Amino acid sequence: MRGIRILERILGAIPIMLGVCIVVFLFMRLIPGDPVDIMIGEGSNVTQADIDSLKAQFNLDQPVHIQLLSYLSRVLRGDLGYSISRADNVSKLILQALPATVELAIAAMFFALLIGIPVGVLSAVKHNSAMDRASTAGAFLGISVPAFWLGIVLIIIFSVNLGILPTSGRADYGFTPPKRTGLYVLDSVLAWDLAALKNSLEHLILPAVALGAAPAAVITRVVRSSMLEVLQKDYVMFARAKGVPEHLVIVKHALRNALIPTVTVAGLETGTLLGGNMIVETIFSWPGMGRLVVDGIFSRDYSLVQGAVMVYALTFVLMNLTSDILYTYLNPKISMEKGS
């Protein structure tokens, strides 16, 4: 039954994707600017004929609705088009940038959960203690500190002054693992290349911390408040009365129930992280989706932006679905049945 529901949800994503596709297509054409003009830049010998011929080459001389139809028919055939600003196929560019973003998003989320859950639980258990106050202050700091500032500070401390971590990039030359998934950490494990694994992990730490700081703060707050709520519940009191050791009460009885809102938040945050973060990617010279899209917008690279936004939409749909499925495991009372 669950399998059918999941399939239904996936099929339900198709109209969403189509809508996103059309909206982005139209919006890109509404903003001022002309991709061919931007590509030619300051060329001075350019004649109108040259510009017209380039426009025709990229199908930009057609009326918008014809362009949209031909774009949709190509997308259905799996062709996301040609990027004017990068002289390559959009699908190839996305497949190149996406693994970098996914790897960084996973690392940042891992960092956020690693910090957020224990700190959140501890401050709930030691409610109103000094530790609780410190974590609250830390969470505020984590949310309010801008990523570009944190990133630069981390680079100055750990790369320039201490010299223990690299400033930027995904891996040094010569340490790139053979490509299988495009996730360097996973690829180096698959190839069992420990030097490459060490190198790519070192490169991953600072950007993951810079990117994960804000979600870590959010998760800390959510875990803390839901733990506080759950710890008041009768079944926790009952467990304590039964004589269950305190750590088991907290981990088994309380935390498991407190995690449900956390999963929602973590799912949404992961969706956002998977969109790529232009600022963190720029600071750490990380060749991900954020930079690809922002650069694409500035160059009015229609196909590139459309393709990338479709990938975002798909990611969000899949992330929502994943957290819905996770719910059903965490709390059997919630099911994916309709009307529940």
Add this chain to the structure above:
Amino acid sequence: MLYKKRRATYLAAMFLVLTLLLVAGCGTKEAKEKRPTLSIVIDTEANRKDEAEAVAADLRKIGINAEVRVWEWSAMKEQLLQGSRQMYLTDWGSSYFDPFDLVIPKLTTNGRGNYSFYSNPKLDQVLQQATAATDEATREDLYRQAQAIIYEDAPWVFGYYLKEIGAASSQVENWHISMDSRINLHDVRLKDGDTLVVGLGTDKIVTLDPGNYRDRDTETVIRNIFDALVTRTWDGKIVPEIAESWETPDPTTYIFKIRHGVKFHDGHLLNADDVLFTFQRILSENGISGKTSPRKDLLGPVERVEKLDDYTVKFTLKNPFPVFTQALAHFQIVPEHYIKQVGDDKFAEKPIGTGPFKFKEGNLSDQVALERFDDYYGGSPDLPPVGPAPVKTAIFRMMPDPATRVSSLKAGEVHIIDKLPPDMAKSLASDPNVVVQSVPGTRVYGIELNNKKPPFDDVRVRKALNYAIDWDTILNSIYGDNAGRLATVFLPSGFGFDENLRPYEYNPEKAIALLKEAGIEAKVPSK
């Protein structure tokens, strides 16, 4: 009770605010009578907002009501091309070290970059003569005439050029920052080690196919893998590279003798066929995997390219094009046999050239690694040392953030960085492990005025604005000593620059007088 008390306080506060507003309103009414007759909106992109604000402040000092509006470039360009804007901060670069690709598009009638709608038939004529003239002295003289006309007409508020700043680790020897922003790694040595890393200030390079790009960052990497018929010294002089020599029997014919023994990275010898193929690929419609090269127009009036023998090539132009050899430095020779065998797409993925470095591996938005080509013919004899590169591995890393480039240079991860912002250059210069270099850039920064519409259809108003702005103070506070004033739109790095022409001085009194002459209310600056 407490609630009522509060309400009373609120009412009192509201009354106070209303009274203040009323008073302020009367104030504006009073000011209206004396209001300056000139109101200007200054349009700019975000990166020059501070400068625009300073300019607006200077204009307000002489009674002009000036405001700044910040735009994204494409949006602003669309508006100003419609002629609906008044005054806008713009910039334009020159690649050929000649007014040809700067003053002609910017200031000839209907020029491609003429956003000020300026038109003076006399200037058009002088510039056209200069483009067609083949004798250097004549061209220089014509360009001087052009500068005098432009200076007098003041179609813009003339601005400045910036220095290009780069930095290298003190480990690096024989590195020069170059005027065409090329980073030439052939001549560079490392004191210790043989792997050199360059941090390029860009998000990406576009391609590794020399026929398929328009930007300088891409060219920087490509020119280390490929060589051209000619090249440029770091201070902008054209010297032979793959060509041994050339002659111009008449202004529209160029005959190049090609060097013997130049090898592609696969060992294949380069000859006239490769040169022919390179240019035909760019000139022909749909020449590169079904698309026309975006570089086609850069070749100007080239009509045909012919092979005279295996090592001689002849170019025929439709009309004289004095910057032709300057242009050729940007056209790298590609291998005919290899492209015909693997196709354009595979060639862009695994390029083969005749340059000092072979392509090894790379992701164009991450890093591109090159290895020394041991069979290199040596490069231009005018750019010693001649021979294979001293550096064994060269890596270009795309590092869009300047703070990261500086940190990486300090941490010793990269050896050379480009596009250093002036404020960072200053603090970096005190680092004993770093060498900072600068060179006059090839972009003109200015403020264009809409010459078609009042008030800037009046030359007196345009001149007044040129006198009204205290550029020296503005530039010094924003760029330190990294900016140079310009008297017109001509650059000191370009051909025919007249250094005797002094930029408009800062003279608000003169500005006010000119405005009054034009019938515009202005006031004495308040000290």
